[in-house]
Amino acid sequence: MDKHDSCHKKGKVFVVGIGPGGAEHMTTLAVETIRGSECIVGYRTYLEQISEYISGREVISSEMMKEVERCRQAIELAVGGRRVALVCGGDPGIYAMAGLVFELAKKHNLSVSIEVIPGVAALNACAARLGAPLMHDFAAISLSDLLTPWELIERRLRAASEADFVIVLYNPRSKRRTEQLLKARDILLEFRSASTPVGVVTGATRQNERIEVNSLENLADCAIDMQSTVIVGNSQSFVWDGFMITPRGYCNKYSL
Amino acid sequence: MDKHDSCHKKGKVFVVGIGPGGAEHMTTLAVETIRGSECIVGYRTYLEQISEYISGREVISSEMMKEVERCRQAIELAVGGRRVALVCGGDPGIYAMAGLVFELAKKHNLSVSIEVIPGVAALNACAARLGAPLMHDFAAISLSDLLTPWELIERRLRAASEADFVIVLYNPRSKRRTEQLLKARDILLEFRSASTPVGVVTGATRQNERIEVNSLENLADCAIDMQSTVIVGNSQSFVWDGFMITPRGYCNKYSL
Numbered sequence: 001m002d003k004h005d006s007c008h009k010k011g012k013v014f015v016v017g018i019g020p021g022g023a024e025h026m027t028t029l030a031v032e033t034i035r036g037s038e039c040i041v042g043y044r045t046y047l048e049q050i051s052e053y054i055s056g057r058e059v060i061s062s063e064m065m066k067e068v069e070r071c072r073q074a075i076e077l078a079v080g081g082r083r084v085a086l087v088c089g090g091d092p093g094i095y096a097m098a099g100l101v102f103e104l105a106k107k108h109n110l111s112v113s114i115e116v117i118p119g120v121a122a123l124n125a126c127a128a129r130l131g132a133p134l135m136h137d138f139a140a141i142s143l144s145d146l147l148t149p150w151e152l153i154e155r156r157l158r159a160a161s162e163a164d165f166v167i168v169l170y171n172p173r174s175k176r177r178t179e180q181l182l183k184a185r186d187i188l189l190e191f192r193s194a195s196t197p198v199g200v201v202t203g204a205t206r207q208n209e210r211i212e213v214n215s216l217e218n219l220a221d222c223a224i225d226m227q228s229t230v231i232v233g234n235s236q237s238f239v240w241d242g243f244m245i246t247p248r249g250y251c252n253k254y255s256l
Numbered sequence: 257m258d259k260h261d262s263c264h265k266k267g268k269v270f271v272v273g274i275g276p277g278g279a280e281h282m283t284t285l286a287v288e289t290i291r292g293s294e295c296i297v298g299y300r301t302y303l304e305q306i307s308e309y310i311s312g313r314e315v316i317s318s319e320m321m322k323e324v325e326r327c328r329q330a331i332e333l334a335v336g337g338r339r340v341a342l343v344c345g346g347d348p349g350i351y352a353m354a355g356l357v358f359e360l361a362k363k364h365n366l367s368v369s370i371e372v373i374p375g376v377a378a379l380n381a382c383a384a385r386l387g388a389p390l391m392h393d394f395a396a397i398s399l400s401d402l403l404t405p406w407e408l409i410e411r412r413l414r415a416a417s418e419a420d421f422v423i424v425l426y427n428p429r430s431k432r433r434t435e436q437l438l439k440a441r442d443i444l445l446e447f448r449s450a451s452t453p454v455g456v457v458t459g460a461t462r463q464n465e466r467i468e469v470n471s472l473e474n475l476a477d478c479a480i481d482m483q484s485t486v487i488v489g490n491s492q493s494f495v496w497d498g499f500m501i502t503p504r505g506y507c508n509k510y511s512l
Contacts, residue, residue: 099391135355147505163415249403
């Protein structure tokens with residue numbers, strides 16, 4: 001019996017990934033899950049993004065930085081017997097709210113059914129817009145030190161650089177956190193050439209989308225904000241026709 | 257002017273991610289792109305997965321391991337003026353065919369318009385089915401040494417383990433490649449406790465889906481094949497109610 005299907009509790013929290021921005025990047029299951037829920041809980045901006053699917057339902061909108069509150073509300077509604085969609089941008093399982101829902105349920109020992117509906121994450125969408133930068137082994141690192149000690153972030157930047165991973169930087173810069181990206185660049189420059197391709201996608205698949213391909217040494221000149229994801233190439237990555245590409249290795253094995 | 261929209265060449269290759277298996281995990285854009293294409297090129301199994309969307313169109317099906325041929329055919333059709341959907345399982349940008357299409361176009365200096373349509377990758381889907389294992393920094397590493405020297409794979413396994421990344425292992429085992437997973441486990445055990453949670457998802461979201469949560473020391477006992485993705489937790493990952501969860505760090509900052 002599948003643990004995901006065997007739960008007979010009435011209420012349920014669906015943690016739903018709505019993709020990077022454009023509604024056309026939502027999966028059918030995400031749309032259907034939201035349509036089939038009694039309550040929709042989420043950050044205001046994400047709810048606006050899916051407004052066509054939520055009319056006529058109970059909607060609980062909250063502001064940014066209220067993640068704990070949002071997850072708690074979703075769980076309480078489910079414990080009360082409701083079918084709840086907790087919406088997340090991108091994929092709920094990558095730097096979003098899936099983990100927090102489980103942590104809260106565990107902490108308070110709540111008997112509640114939880115299902116995560118995956119979505120196209122920022123890293124998937126940004127890579128697609130840049131070309132094909134993630135075609136080889138990669139590491140995703142968040143530069144936000146609000147919940148993680150900066151020393152650990154630095155250790156991971158060094159390890160990923162040294163072992164020639166392509167590196168995806170989440171939360172590269174905000175209004176308050178401006179130094180972390182410069183420190184990260186300096187660490188990467190210890191291990192990679194100054195000309196290493198760097199791609200920056202801001203507001204991927206949204207109306208304000210900006211795409212920039214530059215080099216590691218010029219990273220500080222790129223326009224980077226809270227909506228940006230940065231991808232730093234490995235030693236083999238190259239730029240062609242405006243696209244950023246990391247080879248998978250076919251060229252070494254086959255004559256293309 | 258956006259380079260992705262400004263191309264007036266008639267033919268075009270869309271490299272389309274159809275998600276992990278279940279048709280409900282395709283995005284609207286992937287479905288529309290396939291429906292709007294004149295030719296559909298892909299590996300037989302993937303074409304069966306999307307059979308409802310491709311009837312009445314020219315379909316070029318190929319066997320496994322024919323990636324170079326498949327990409328070349330798609331490009332040639334586009335150079336000839338056709339709108340072509342080259343379908344990939346998961347996300348075309350993660351260990352799939354997006355990079356190869358660009359590499360071939362570059363190599364042969366072909367003037368062809370290319371667009372990547374992202375999808376839910378194996379790592380997104382497997383994480384969702386396991387709970388929330390990717391909530392903190394993670395590294396994706398393919399254990400296939402067909403295109404990558406094993407020494408480089410080992411170096412990346414060591415670096416990712418040492419810096420406490422959650423680790424996603426792609427291509428963990430095939431009929432021919434059985435030793436790599438055991439070697440990887442031994443490297444990980446140098447840095448992580450034997451009880452580190454490990455999640456294995458095989459055939460994610462397909463009818464034959466199998467989900468197993470076990471520990472690093474028992475990794476060799478798990479049923480793992482070509483359709484499996486393995487996620488190894490970091491030092492903070494835990495198992496609760498059958499789910500595998502990596503905390504994001506809210507517990508340290510807030511009272512949940």
